[in-house]
Amino acid sequence: MRYENVTNMNHPVGVGDKSPKILVRCIGHEFYYPISDILRLFTGEIPCTEENCVVCDSGAMASVIGPSSEDLVLISSISETRIETYSEKCASEDDPLRIFIDKEDMFLPSNREVKRQLYFLLSRLSGRSFPWGSLTGIRPTQVARELSSEEEMTKIYDVRHDKAHLAFLTRDREDLVLKATDPDSLHVYIGIPFCPSRCAYCSFVAQEAPRKTALLPQYVDAVLSEMDMVLPKIEGKIETLYIGGGTPTVLSEELFEKFIKGVFSHKEFQNLKEVCVEAGRPDTITEKKLQVLLDAGVKRICINPQTLCDATLTRVGRKHTAEDFVKAFNLAGKMGFSIINTDLIAGLPEETAEEFCDSLRRIIELQPENITVHSLSKKRRATLTREEIVKQEKEELQRIEKMLTFASEQLLLAGYSPYYMYKQKDTLGGHENVGYSKDGTECLYNVAMMSDQRSVLSFGAGGMSKRVFFESEDVLHARVERCPCIKDPIQYIAKVNEMAEKKIRFFD
Ligand code: SF4
Known part of the structure; x- marks a missing residue:
């Protein structure tokens, strides 16, 4: 199995002149929405589908694709025995730009596995990771219900430890309210x-x-x-x-x-x-x-x-x-x-x-x-160069992270607990919205x-x-x-x- 955390690889980052595209070819499946969710997370762009393919501008990934301005072509394939995701240029099975799992070892639904692999592949390529890892388009508390520990969430989906903790805390309160x-x-x-x-x-x-x-x-x-x-x-x-x-x-x-x-x-x-x-x-x-x-x-x-x-x-x-x-x-x-x-x-x-x-x-x-903390992080790029976009998005993500972390810490200290949570797809970094309350x-x-x-x-x-x-x-x-x-x-x-x-x- 290959569920190890693989986001911290150093990969050369270049800067191109034009804006190449990222194409994900789908073989043996049509999980276009899950793929779009992950592409949007890394690029900030809205992907579209072409025949058996999800395409988007490389956006915040542009500098990663490199100076050649060639499109980045990735393959997402489901065969009878295996689910795998790899770069078109990938040479061998051991290439770090190929991620796969044999179906007999798999325990996630196929659509989530496709998404998870694409997340890790783009993470390897860019050296970037996100607080909620590959958990986009799905409620973290729902995933927490399916798992036995915060560590599992971290390992499988690359969710950061503090966010996994928040998801589990919220899940427990949500379940109490539902009862x-x-x-x-x-x-x-x-x-x-x-x-x-x-x-x-x-x-x-x-x-x-x-x-x-x-x-x-x-x-x-x-x-x-x-x-x-x-x-x-x-x-x-x-x-x-x-x-x-x-x-x-x-x-x-x-x-x-x-x-x-x-x-x-x-x-x-x-x-x-x-x-x-x-x-x-x-x-x-x-x-x-x-x-x-x-x-x-x-x-x-x-x-x-x-x-x-x-x-x-x-x-x-x-x-x-x-x-x-x-x-x-x-x-x-x-x-x-x-x-x-x-x-x-x-x-x-x-x-x-x-x-x-x-x-x-x-x-x-x-x-x-009750105090509800929402997050808002829209891209703002009208007249910016590609390098400026990447820099600004990084700063924006750090700014919001600082705010959300402070909010979570201070509210817990002040006797509030998280009791419901949701995430919006169209925010940079896929940050969370959390409702905190005093008990009862x-x-x-x-x-x-x-x-x-x-x-x-x-x-x-x-x-x-x-x-x-x-x-x-x-x-x-x-x-x-x-x-x-x-x-x-x-x-x-x-x-x-x-x-x-x-x-x-x-x-x-
Ligand atoms: S619904 Fe829209 S316009 Fe009205 S208060 Fe909320 S954000 Fe503002």
């Missing part, structure tokens, strides 16, 4: 995809509310009517309700009250284990809106500064200050919300590690029950949603409903089916009946 929910339960999401302004880094469907004032009442009516149509037809006990967005509190006080009263008029929401409402942007929070929530029995909200550095807040287009956040946070606490989550983002444009660490310290001083304050909905172990019924534009099927006693391998909803709010309003019927059929 508090019925496997057949349903979890409801309602989306209000509008915000007071659009943040520069936003990757959601959120639209700017001030430009859509006439649309908002129509949208609220559409969501409420969709719920009227769907909820009576759905079987299964609803355990949690999450109202997110966008920023639901961007609605005017009158419209917000109408919306919340409309939602809680449904008898299906009378015995929920948990309700959480996002009041993400502090500048949308008023005493009246908070009172509407409290009157409806909501005790859990999210108020998300993302950073407490005013210069960054201005830079990313958020129209509030750190002080606005603190005022809203204190008001919510004083009025009686028992669990407040705050989100921070590591890697906001031009924010230094020191500024991030300062925000985190100040948030910890406020003692919210975990958000059930977040775990239900992210774990893919519970069904989710989603209302509103852009929502994704999903059904989880446990086809055996093995809770590690639930089958998940998804049902997306139209993203554009105008289209959603026009087709709300169609969307409702689609969901009723989906959950039938």
